[in-house]
Amino acid sequence: MEMTIARAAPGSVSAVGAELVAMEAPEFVAQSRAVADLLAAAQVSRQIPGGLVVVFDGTVGHPATRFFGIMKAELHEGFLRGANLQATFVDSLFLSPKTKLYKIGLFVAEAAGIPPMPEGWAATVYDSQLTSAQRDGAATYFHSVFLGLDIPENNAQRVKQFWQKTRDYINSAPVDQERRVDLYNSLYSYLKVDQTPTIQVGQFADRFLEPELRDEYREHMARERFPIRAIGKDLSEIAGSLRLRRFRFPNSIQLSGPPEAIRELVDVSEVEGDDGARWTQITVRGMIQSQD
Secondary structure, eight states: EEHHHHHOOOTTTTHHHHHHTTHHHHHHHHHHHHHHHHHHHHHHSSSSSSSSEEEEEEEETTTTEEEEEEEEEEEEEEHHHHHOOOOOOEEEEHHHHHHHOOEEEEESSSSSSOOOOTTTTTEEETTOOOTOOOOSSSSSSIIIIITTTEEOOOOOHHHHHHHHHHHHHHHHHHSSSHHHHHHHHHHHIIIIIIIOOOOOHHHHHHHHHHHHHHHHHHHHHHTTTOOOSOEEETTTHHHHHHHOOEEGGGGGGEEEEEEHHHHHEEEEEEEGGGGGGGEEEEEEEEOOOOOO
16 A cells, blocks of 8 residues: 655654665665664554564666565465474464464665655555555554654545444434434435535534534544544445444344435334333335335
């Protein structure tokens, strides 16, 4: 994944790497030890596994431009086959072809020579935990804390975050179940039906939330570090989630349908059942067409 270089101050990984590409082998070896020290400082949790650090440089393309790379290879266990079919257990294997226990940061100069850092460099990260659709759970210590890189702004990812964090707020909002259903319908409508090319926290609050909920919702989104500015409405990462609106009840009972049909044909309300229990009353403005 392409990244943006957020930190390039003296002593940072990117600054050290830019110095390494101009060094001869003995000096390169001595200076590259600083990279291992920076990684050790970034690994503040015992849950982060150790491993080996590989620092390398070279040229790429024509005309050739310089690059440097940093790989962390985690150690894992396995067996070595010996004479007479005997096996030896080892716990320091790395870079075996069947595992993805490694992370790579690659910095490539965008012009000949050694351009200034960060403007003249492009950064890319390989991490099996880091995907375009699932970036929130990635091991951020490697690309963010250690390498000093940020995930570039991405409208599809931001819209997915808006969808998830707004649903979280609706689920915990101090409203009754019937109003909660209305708010979920409003969120589907705002994202899928509304023709505006952008989404915005304040716009959703003003259009769909009661005055007493608007500030609370804005504060919730601010705590989640979601920007208040307008964001392009790229629905590519949540298109599947927007196709159907689902209600789940005990014992695997479900009601689902297109959001537009749910909004127009289905009423959901909370009623009092036997012995004061809370039940859900569903009214569908239509007859059963078929059943299995």
